[in-house]
Amino acid sequence: xxxxxxxxxxxxxxxxxxxxxxxxxxxxxVILAKGMGEKCxxxxxxxxxxxxSDKLAEKAVTPANLRKLNRAIFGSAFSASFDGQGRIKxxxxxxxxxxxxxxxxxxxxxxxxxxxxxxxxxxxxxxSEEQASQIIESGV
Amino acid sequence: xxxxxxxxxxxxxxxxxxxxxxxxxxxxxVILAKGMGEKCxxxxxxxxxxxxSDKLAEKAVTPANLRKLNRAIFGSAFSASFDGQGRIKxxxxxxxxxxxxxxxxxxxxxxxxxxxxxxxxxxxxxxSEEQASQIIESGV
DNA sequence: CCCTTTTTCCCCACTTTTCCCCACAAACCT
DNA sequence: AGGTTTGTGGGGAAAAGTGGGGAAAAAGGG
Numbered sequence: 001x002x003x004x005x006x007x008x009x010x011x012x013x014x015x016x017x018x019x020x021x022x023x024x025x026x027x028x029x030v031i032l033a034k035g036m037g038e039k040c041x042x043x044x045x046x047x048x049x050x051x052x053s054d055k056l057a058e059k060a061v062t063p064a065n066l067r068k069l070n071r072a073i074f075g076s077a078f079s080a081s082f083d084g085q086g087r088i089k090x091x092x093x094x095x096x097x098x099x100x101x102x103x104x105x106x107x108x109x110x111x112x113x114x115x116x117x118x119x120x121x122x123x124x125x126x127x128s129e130e131q132a133s134q135i136i137e138s139g140v
Numbered sequence: 141x142x143x144x145x146x147x148x149x150x151x152x153x154x155x156x157x158x159x160x161x162x163x164x165x166x167x168x169x170v171i172l173a174k175g176m177g178e179k180c181x182x183x184x185x186x187x188x189x190x191x192x193s194d195k196l197a198e199k200a201v202t203p204a205n206l207r208k209l210n211r212a213i214f215g216s217a218f219s220a221s222f223d224g225q226g227r228i229k230x231x232x233x234x235x236x237x238x239x240x241x242x243x244x245x246x247x248x249x250x251x252x253x254x255x256x257x258x259x260x261x262x263x264x265x266x267x268s269e270e271q272a273s274q275i276i277e278s279g280v
Numbered sequence: 281c282c283c284t285t286t287t288t289c290c291c292c293a294c295t296t297t298t299c300c301c302c303a304c305a306a307a308c309c310t
Numbered sequence: 311a312g313g314t315t316t317g318t319g320g321g322g323a324a325a326a327g328t329g330g331g332g333a334a335a336a337a338g339g340g
Contacts, residue, residue, distance in 0.1 A: 001214075002214065003171075003214050003215075003217045003218055003219060004214075004215070004216075004217060004218045004231065004233075005215050005216065005233055021219075036203075036207070037204055037207070038207070107211060107215045108214050108215060108217075109207070109210040109211045109214050109215060110193075110197075110210040110213075110214045111210075112210075114211065124211070125211075125212075125215075127208065128208040128209070128211040128212040128215070129212045131205060131208040131209060131212065132176075132196075132208065132209050132212035132213055133176065133177060135196060135199045135200065135205075135209060136176050136177075136196070137177075138199065
């Protein structure tokens, strides 16, 4: 379970730390992929990634469909592991996609972790909060 | 069950005590999150947090919806535990959000606890009392 | 195919923050 | 009144954030 919002520096080598609490649930490394729909990088634990890709595969009705799906999902995914300081290297294609320059906002989103550029996060946050408050006001 | 209203100092390290009576129901630590709608910090027991987040997740109708919800709810939540003196460290993003400077008003609100800035609480209290008396007058 | 250049990865180093512990004074309870 | 609990402050050890050097591996060009 991942919580919270943490700003981290991305150094010249493209490395970003994740919070120690997150690392402890990611000992076997992580899968980095494009955020679905959103301009961010999604960080999956290995088990979460397996669950997701299995679930998607079930949904593909035709073989051609499945091939396209696999291409899209696996084509933009990279595995990564931590260096001695708890950092991962962001693959350039993903870093470009999310427009992350020298600061990354690490956001815990329950089963997943997301990496945002400062600007991207400033834009997304209100929209997510809006969505959330609608659901909350509809009665909890 | 949490009662009452207590002012506490926030020290230079961002630590706030909770009343001993509250602590005793929070031995396994707490989850701090943004007040929903209000500019305060909400303190949940672990079980209360689980109940809330599960309930919210049920309400999401689409995957995109659920992603935004998780982002908003979990992204602004932090886990915390008590030091030897019964204090917790307020995460900077939440402290900023609630505009808590050097004094926090700790308010017991039945299943939850809230942390307010002095000014925020002065503004909110009359509005809550007003609302409450309307509900009470409508028949208890 | 080999040599050069670039990238990756592991290690070390420094600074800041966090967390755990101790200390004291005020309040409370009996 | 005396002992216990609680509010408040701070010191110091440990952990985390940040930056960089250099060997190994990969890529690219002649």
